[in-house]
Amino acid sequence: MAPGKSVTSKVLALLDAFTPGTPELTLSELARRSGVSLPTAHRRAQELLEWGALERSANGSFHIGLRLWEVASLAPRGLALREAAMPFLEDLYEVSRENVQLAVREGLELVFVERIAGRHAVPVLTRVGGRFALHATGVGLVLLAHAPSDVQESVLAAPLQSYTPKTVTNPMRLREILAAVRRNGYAVSDGQVTLDALSVAAPIKGPTGVVAAVSLVVRAETAQPTALAPLVMAAARGISRALTVP
Incomplete structure (x- = not known):
């Protein structure tokens, strides 16, 4: 991290050091991954521990604390959406007994804000709070199809990761798929994330459009x-009705 960064930037860098693959870090790992000095990491980590944003494991390493989850759950796009959606997600699960997922777009990626996992359903790579590319999943294709044109162009201009041999990474082909999503009202992702899974997704509309x-x-x-x-x-x-009806 460059000299002169604010205390807030350093704290955020410490929190950003944790990932799904590294949910637990020692102090030295935390300092190295965040780019701050070891003494600074120690001071800031102690403050985060006292507030509850971090917790310590029995072996002394750090992990994200429950207090941070409590605050994050108040995000309007997460809380209000989940509360409105949950009855319908549960109904969808009851009639299908399959994996049900709810996602929003955040920049050039999607974030899963809720999911119901079927006990005997196909395994999925998603988790609540997890991010994923827009071009491969069913929910991602829906969100990308209804995203502003500058977002679409940014995604299409960037290298598109291939997760399986069936992942569509050709921008021209992807444009055709997005047009079909808008025309048909739903998206299908067949084997694009894992070969054994197929997802069907549809857009949820709020007062300002697809949310x-x-x-x-x-x-x-x-x-x-x-x-x-x-x-x-x-x-x-x-x-959509639950979100738009006062």
């Missing part, structure tokens, strides 16, 4: 997208 997307993720070998689409679209319409 989120909901999806079902099922086993690709048994999936019938045209049969699943009406279920997902009905859930999306229900959540």
